[in-house]
Amino acid sequence: MPELPEVETFVRGLQPAVGRTIEGADVLDPKLALRPSGLVGRKIDSIERRGKHIVFALDDGERLIVHLRMSGRLRLERSREEIPYTRLALRLAREQAIYFVDPRRLGTARVCRDELDEDLGVEPLSAEFTRERLAALIAGRRTPIKPLLMNQRRIAGLGNIYAAEALWRAEIDPRRPSSELAEAEVTALHRSIVAVLTEAVGSLGTTLGSSVSDYRPTAAAVGEFRNRLRVYGRAGEACERCGETIERTVQQGRSTCFCPKCQT
DNA sequence: GATAATGTTGGTCG
């Protein structure tokens, strides 16, 4: 469910919990293999995003690292008796709690001391993500460009939605072998990635549905980027740039939507 | 019932 903009939105929503102490921890899903004793009594020193990971730095030097995978949500809310599909609740004072809600239960949460997310690639919204950096990641690789963009060891945070949207903006066919992109295309792709992620963060991410398993930045609001999707989920509709019908194909087991006329 | 879903990992086979 969440890619970089959605995770970033969750992290921003959690900031009021920084500096506060975890007074109780309910590990409701044994699959998480978390011990409440490692969490209770700890003060939260910071909550940050790295790629699609959410990192809570605790005051004893440990870190709680959460990954939401497909259907996870992580929000600071008023304590309630029951939120469906809650796998973990971190209770704070003032009747607030951080809820990890995850219907499909594919998400992960672990406590560890090391800072290694070391397999993660460059942050696409950092100053390090330059056009040249992208060119270096692409150089010499014949793998299709869209799966390359989704590889977290190269760029950390792009997923199926925003990879497809960036390629539409850059007018590049997602099936193109990466190393065949021209200089100007790499430049356009770099700009498109930064633009689409920046806009999506500003829109609080993308909410696709209204069921319990759908992303919402807060209990009340929805992510508004859905209105700006140009290809994702639009197979069969007209391309807003050229009018051609958007097509859907499958790459590495994931659906890819693209315009066969203006993405070349 | 079949299919697909915002993600990742681990395996196989070339």
Added chain:
DNA sequence: ACGACCAACATTAT
């Protein structure tokens, strides 16, 4: 080492 392809994980929605 690289890349392509699958299965698996688990559950909901259409």
